[in-house]
Amino acid sequence: MGSIFGALRIVLSLAAATLLWEYGAPLVGIPSYVLPVPSVIAAKFWATRMVQLSHIMDTATTTLLGLALALVVGVFLALAVVYFKTLRALMVPMLAAFNSIPKIAIAPLLVIWFGLEMESKVVMAFLLAMFPIFVNSVTGLGEIEPDIIDLSRLSGGTPWRIFTHVRLYHAAPYLTDALKIAFPLALVGSVVGEFIGGNRGVGYLVLSGQLQIDTPLVFATLLSITILATLGSGAIELFERFFLSWRPSMRTQ
Amino acid sequence: MRAQANLSLSLPLEGRAAVCPAHSSPKGASAVAPLAVNVEHLTKAFRGKTALSDISFKARQNQFVSIVGPSGCGKSTVLKMIAGLIEPTSGSLTVDGQRVQAPLRNASMVFQAPVLMPWRTVLGNVLFCIQMRGDSAASYREQALELIKLAGLAGFENHYPHQLSGGMQQRVSICRALLVRPALLLMDEPFGALDVLTRERMGFELQKLWSLERYTALFVTHSITEAVLLSDSIVVMPGMVGRMPAVTIEIDLPRPRLAGIMKDPRFVELAALVREQIEAGWVE
DSSP states (O other): OOOHHHOOOOOOOHHHHHHHHHHHHHTTOOOOSSSSSHHHHHHHHHTTTTHHHHHHHHHHHHHHHHHHHHHHHHHHHHHHHHHHHHHHHHHHHHHHHHHHHGGGHHHHHHHHHHSHHHHHHHHOOOHHHHHHHHHHHHHHHHHOOOOHHHHHHHTTTOOHHIIIIIHHHHHHHHHHHHHHHHHHHHHHHHHHHHHSOOOOHHHHHHHHHHTTOHHHHHHHHHHHHHHHHHHHHHHHHHHHHHOOOOOOOGGOO | OHHHHHHHTTTTOOSSSTHHHHHHHHHTGGGGGGEEEEEEEEEEEETTTTEEEEEEEEETTTEEEEOOOTTTHHHHHHHHHHTTOOOOOOOEEEEETEEOOOOOSSSEOSSSSOOOTTSOOOHHHTOOOOOHHHHGGGHHHHHHHHHHHHOOOOOOOOOOOOSSOOOHHHHHHHHHHHHHHHHHEEETTTTTOOHHHHHHHHHHHHHHHHHHHOOEEEOSSSSSHHHHHOSEEEEEEOOOOTOOOOEEEOOOSSSSGGGGGSHHHHHHHHHHHHHHHHHTOOOO
């Protein structure tokens, strides 16, 4: 009952905002090339739906590839840090320093190194997504309550058994949280890569809309990006609901 | 005693025949049982600060030994050293005649907090140490369920820890410790976080579960009543200031000890004796 009412409230307030935008913007004299009204954006989105779909598929591909790469490398580096304590003092400050470089500033360099095709976008997505995954994996895999480790060792637990029965499970919620941050970041990476060069992806589509001062196209493409972002975070949430129902935030009364 | 025998029948034994004689033997037999734990002049310093100085005591096989003493006297440190989890600075320490050099492989520990894994159900948590040992959980399922039932947790097998009360969680952790049939059962203030009423009941429950197989048990506690109720002997550790030696008090109350025993004159007398020893350590 409460959730139905809550959903209704969201729909109503969204509808109110859309109506205000639709009729308010022309009323105060904002021209369509500055801020197109929702009906114009929707029409443009529908008219360009096949183009949108083909470009968003490219962006989705580079985003997911970058994210997958970030997951593999991030977890691998975290394992190295967790199991080799001396590496920790060396690697954590180094990675933190690297992370403080604004990666968008090195995007042109990536084009020189990896070309204008998919590769440079995947690398950009990877660079943005890797750090949060690394940091969360270090905590999730490493910061196990000492009592649990003691208990495991006293019954003859080997490091491998402790890894598969304790560390992995303990890390799962941390990794899901990392993905919630890393997925949008990887998407940003892909789109920025597409801004810099190439003729594929929603970043390119936004840019071509800008060059033709086709503001409705820009907005329609933003709608596509929003849909992709929502699908991604929805998938993560679904995973959480099915496999991590034990974590405090997922418990139902 | 008869009730005890019934309980042990419902939990099939395998290869623990050595436990049985002590089980049915009259009191006094434990005096000739071989040494399980021998602690001699044990000292531990952390970064130059003494946490424990010159402690000696013994525990015989199938005995329940409590360690009491003021807070900060190093009770938990002793327990962890016996488990081989931390190294003593000096002194000697043997478990079953062997010098302890690495973490024991067949001991189990119950901590003050239940230390349950939130991603495992009650049954899964009870089976945890079995899996750590490398045995298949499936072959211990029946025994685990039996133990869960004996601990009064029937019907909660598939619940997650957060759905249980503190007392129930601690019972799960005791079941987990017992399922591996440990050569040495170490308990570090297991009821310290519970309210007084739950705590008293848990004392009796622990006695019941322990009586099934009488694992050699070391039990750290703050509660004198609890120590007298459960133990065959009590080691009173001195405070850091007094520098007195640890004193062992034998508890010769017959088992099983039922609820009324706390009013028994002998019980009261022994409790007073333990208190006297603790208070002797207070004087500077």
